[in-house]
Amino acid sequence: MALFTFLLCFSIFLLGLIFYLKRLSKEYYLLACCRQLKTVDGSKISDKVYIVPGRTIFGNNFDILNSNPEDIYHWSRDLYKRAKGKPYALYFYQACIYTITSPEAVQEVFQSQSLTTKGVVYELVRPFLGEGLLVSSEQHWHDRRKLLTPAFHFNILQSFIEVFKNETLKLVNLLSAKKDQNVNLNEIISEFTLNSVCETALGVSLNDISGSSEYRKIIHELELVMVKRLCNPFMYYPLVFKLFGDYKGFYKNVKVAHNFSSKIITKKREEFQKRQFAKETVHENDDETGKRKRYAMLDTLFHAESQGVIDHRGICDEVNTFMFEGYDTTATCLIFTLFNLAVHSDIQEKCYREVKNYDLPAMSISDFNQLEYLERVVKETLRLQPSVPFISRCCREDTELNGVILSAGSQINIHILDIMRDEQHFPDPLKYDPDRFLPENSLNRHPYAFLPFSAGSRNCIGQRFAMLEIKAMLVGILQNFRVLPVTTPEDIRYENGLVLRTKENVLVKMVKRAN
Template sequence: MWIALLGTPALLVVLWLLLKKLNESYFILSLSRRVRTEDGSPLESKVAVMPGKTIFGNNLDILNFTPASVFNFVRESTAKAKGRNYLWYFLFAPMYNVVRAEEAEEIFQSTKLITKNVVYELIRPFLGDGLLISTDQKWHSRRKALTPAFHFNVLQSFLAIFKEECNKFIKVLNENLDGELDLNQVIPQFTLNNICETALGVKLDDMSEGNGYRKAIHAIEEILIQRVCNPLMYYNWYFFLNGDYRKHEHNLRIVHDFASGIIQRKRELFKQKQLGHVDEFGKKQRYAMLDTLLAAEAEGQIDHEGICDEVNTFMFEGYDTTSTCLIFTLLMLALHEDVQTRCYEEVQNLPEDSDETTVFQYNELVYLECAIKESLRMFPSVPFIGRQCVEECVVNGMVMPKDTQISLHIYDIMRDPRHFPKPNQYQPERFLPENTVNRHPFAFVPFSAGQRNCIGQKFAILEMKVLLAAVLRNFRLLPATQLEDLTFENGIVLRTQENIKVKLVKREASS
């Protein structure tokens, strides 16, 4: 009778308020299965459960967000969690957000949690089943095959290429002494040239397709970021109807055709080599990345599509990520004159313009490497890493339902004040050997960790050292951009809305 007295509209309001109240604790209008504790204790004793902005759990929290607002949203969520890991509940799956090294350790070291999460599916049309996305036996066999391509001897052979590209780069910088240098314009070309010549054996600047390829890669990532920021765009049918699907397909054709053409040319050259050549030390010849893949193809271990997947993956992971680190490192050196001076003094110990310089000598640039690592800590090129539970599993004392998404927020893990006091200050000394002895082994993970760590991290560090040493030897850096002027964006790679600029002062020859 009271229902009749209230009337249907009033009843709906009452039901709505009741659902809203219940949803504060149970998210009953989200279809995700619940996370629970293994020992039966309250979930909140192990993780912060973040309430959604609506009664639909967290499903609508990031609707139509921009990359900048996604960055801010994640940082605000971390702040609300007050140093704890936290849960979001989306339509069909929870997301476990990890911001502490202690809990990240179990995930990084797990032999089961190696499948990437749903965000990586958006990259699959570009990268296919390359090392970044593939899993199980395919990943294991590819990783094993490619590991020798980053052996010390191979890196030593890359030094000549790095130096040649650095000489070109210094000439470009000499033409920009009168004004501000836009790092976002000049650094990516340097890193892409390095990747192509070392991994593919092709000078990109010598090919007319080079500029178009670079533009296509950036266009692909822009669309990927648009899809990440709009939950509806995760559905291919919605992306086809309402997104930049045709533009995306066009750019995918450009990069895939480019890679296929280069691989085919390289394959013809490779067939002329004598496979299994033994050098003067009686050891089997080591090949760079593409040569290694072609050798595997000759033995029937990989096909053309697989080679394309790995080439695209390495270029995507190694080109933009290295560019990002170099841009931020050059900015921080410009902003911190004392750090720059100490790095310059260390670089003076390198032989100048010598073809005999070895990887060992670059390894001795300890403080310069500290400066690079501190830039990576503050501004990790990849701000998050994703995993997925392919079956129900226990993670950090919690029972995660099948399809639970896991997001390891690298940006927040490496700004934890428990491991890095005054985390917003640039202090390369943190990474001197004597200062890292008691640090948690998973507090600094810019290259991921565990069995799925970055296969090219030594390659990247060496490449960056060679460039930074050349720049510091020739120029003094002055800031033209301040950190407070930058708007950070959370994409596949950490970005800023504004281009980062520095000023260059030519060093005297006698310095």
């Protein structure tokens, strides 16, 4: 009896201690978060920001421990619902993470001249992308942006369109040979976009380079390791990651990716060094057959290297960055667009009627710009399924934002996916409706309600490049095939990483159209 009484009292004491520690911890992290967040007018911070309570006695630090990309997607959506339209804040990794999910709240970020430094999450990408345009900050980023912007001038894009059309025709021939078999979009589209970006922006055909299939495979593996590190605050420390994380596997894959991009740089450098530098300009750039050669982003980088503006390491960083961003995000958009067209046959038929009378090999940029309905379809896909679901910024100094003062070191997460599903600006937001982007329906919409390519000074440098590539491929496929669904909307399970993905491959059936 005495033992029973002791055990009962000890159990009650233990439960009370756990409850007390949990309450103390919750209050501690609430106070810690509030110390980094203050209202301008002196009101309660909870009136303006939803402070997310932690799942454990350690606040938010282990809320997503051992989560996978699918778990993170649903966790983010749950926090969005709980916040009920307000920005929400977590105390994670000894810093406040202020999360924005509405156009009104994000406007001040993109208009700010000081909030251009990327958040701490991008440090996890740095071993792969170095000081490339995605990761770099401040003056370094400004100089690189200024250097690379001319490489995506309208006149340069005009030469790229021929590659997009040729790659599309190759894809159409490949699909024709499948004869009504199920098509794995994740495999076939990513191969198309990698070929396109290498032959246009980098000026090298992958027919001359081995290792492209391995490169596509390891990119996803690299991202999975980054997501695992994101979920565990201890893994942010390089030493802990080296001792207890998948350090060897990660850096092995980084080496594979870097070796592949190095082959491309070496191939292009050999061609570049054979030219007569004194006679070449962007406008006078003919090969031995008299045909005008395409001016690639790598040409810009090599010219800058010869002038001492960039070194070899810098060229590698920019090539790795543009290969990753230029092929993977575009592939994601194309996969989701074809999936949506397969599911919505009426919308697909409208697209077909718009494109059927064009001669793809003869189409110009002007012709592609006239495909207004197809562009609305692409925009609606990017709204509902943005290739990049969130971006991040870091406060280098105390910053006033939306009536709240964030202390230096605070992180700002911008959930693009939630912003573009805001029902105030997009009624019935989960419905797929390209007519949302009719001029009359877009007239009074908030300027930051639609931002699949980010916005402000750090918007995507290649957005016109991507839209042109996407349209070219869609025209080729729609002119030749009816796209039928195999994967259904109920089968789709989203994964939230650096890029929005599906857990399983997306399958469709391509049925040849009668001539």
